[in-house]
Amino acid sequence: EKGGYEHFMLKEIFEQPQTIYDCLRGRLDANAGTITMAGIQQYADQLIKANRIVMIACGTSWHAGLVAEYIFEELCRINVEVEYASEFRYRNPVINEGDVIIAISQSGETADTLVAIETAKAKGAIILGVVNVVGSSIARASHGGAYTHAGPEIGVASTKAFTAQLAVLTMMALKIAHIKGSISEERYRLLLKEMEEVPEKVAIALKQNDHIKQLADKYKDARDFLYLGRGYNFPVALEGALKLKEISYIHAEGYPAAEMKHGPIALVDENLPVVFVATKDAYHEKVVSNMQEIKARKGKVISVITEGDTTSTELSLDTMVIPETDEILAPMINVVPLQLLAYYIGVAKGLDVDKPRNLAKSVTVE
Numbered sequence: 525e526k527g528g529y530e531h532f533m534l535k536e537i538f539e540q541p542q543t544i545y546d547c548l549r550g551r552l553d554a555n556a557g558t559i560t561m562a563g564i565q566q567y568a569d570q571l572i573k574a575n576r577i578v579m580i581a582c583g584t585s586w587h588a589g590l591v592a593e594y595i596f597e598e599l600c601r602i603n604v605e606v607e608y609a610s611e612f613r614y615r616n617p618v619i620n621e622g623d624v625i626i627a628i629s630q631s632g633e634t635a636d637t638l639v640a641i642e643t644a645k646a647k648g649a650i651i652l653g654v655v656n657v658v659g660s661s662i663a664r665a666s667h668g669g670a671y672t673h674a675g676p677e678i679g680v681a682s683t684k685a686f687t688a689q690l691a692v693l694t695m696m697a698l699k700i701a702h703i704k705g706s707i708s709e710e711r712y713r714l715l716l717k718e719m720e721e722v723p724e725k726v727a728i729a730l731k732q733n734d735h736i737k738q739l740a741d742k743y744k745d746a747r748d749f750l751y752l753g754r755g756y757n758f759p760v761a762l763e764g765a766l767k768l769k770e771i772s773y774i775h776a777e778g779y780p781a782a783e784m785k786h787g788p789i790a791l792v793d794e795n796l797p798v799v800f801v802a803t804k805d806a807y808h809e810k811v812v813s814n815m816q817e818i819k820a821r822k823g824k825v826i827s828v829i830t831e832g833d834t835t836s837t838e839l840s841l842d843t844m845v846i847p848e849t850d851e852i853l854a855p856m857i858n859v860v861p862l863q864l865l866a867y868y869i870g871v872a873k874g875l876d877v878d879k880p881r882n883l884a885k886s887v888t889v890e
């Protein structure tokens with residue numbers, strides 16, 4: 525049932541080219557320039573007129589929401605807020621008419637997310653679910669939405685569900701932006717074409733497997749890790765850190781690369797690995813100067829970089845190389861080496877990576 529892989533987590537990491545492909549199939553047609561999503565189309569009017577969109581989720585799904593915040597604001601010009609379900613549900617949140625809520629959940633059974641949307645629904649909000657498990661409680665409580673079609677995810681650490689969430693949320697943003705007219709036809713067409721190439725690029729990223737396994741042996745004894753990124757890559761840094769914590773029990777923190785100067789930089793010394801998500805995008809130059817700051821303080825710079833980026837290579841002790849794509853789509857590819865790094869560090873430490881201690885696959889109690 526593990527398909528020849530040693531663990532479900534590794535199997536699910538390697539399934540991603542296929543799961544992203546499945547998620548796009550029947551929906552995105554780059555030649556025709558169309559995105560077909562019936563459960564979104566139905567609420568297109570409300571989305572276009574929305575005063576704001578609120579993403580509600582927990583854990584890895586919350587990270588997908590953060591990436592979606594950057595994408596929706598950029599493409600759709602709609603104000604987006606991203607909320608931890610557990611905080612949102614208890615603080616008597618302001619919900620106005622015309623607010624659209626997007627609930628993101630792999631299992632569709634996370635108690636906090638479920639109650640949060642039920643509360644918002646009672647106050648008149650429209651709820652769209654981005655859910656993996658068909659027929660789950662969150663799917664049923666939503667007015668509309670779109671399934672991620674990633675197939676069953678057995679490993680407690682979410683991997684393929686995350687990239688499928690990103691694929692669905694990106695398609696939603698593209699669809700809404702196109703109907704609204706907030707994206708140029710040219711950029712829309714280009715992003716659709718680039719999107720179709722994502723499964724293949726994830727497959728290329730997976731070729732770093734053996735190299736990352738070696739990196740894991742090299743860094744497995746670190747006590748702490750710092751993960752840094754900016755823009756679309758900031759949530760990827762958070763996700764990389766969460767994966768490492770869950771699977772290897774190494775303390776890790778994700779931070780926006782520029783914010784590190786406001787505190788965490790005090791942690792940097794010759795023992796601290798600092799993982800930069802530093803692929804080529806509008807922020808790249810800024811990230812490079814953040815790398816220089818870490819290197820100057822003797823931190824061990826490890827970076828996820830775009831093929832051919834010699835500047836970042838020179839600044840790094842080790843690199844994980846990724847094929848180039850549009851910055852909006854990069855998180856789906858950039859997270860893959862970080863999943864592998866966490867996996868192999870966990871394995872190198874002899875831990876039960878599919879069932880980390882203290883964790884449940886879905887958190888059905890608050």
Ligand code: M6R
Nearest residue numbers: 583584585629630631634681682
């Ligand atoms: O099923 P959900 O997406 O609602 O679950 C949310 C979190 O519990 C989940 O993402 C958790 O953080 C994972 N263990 C992360 O790998």
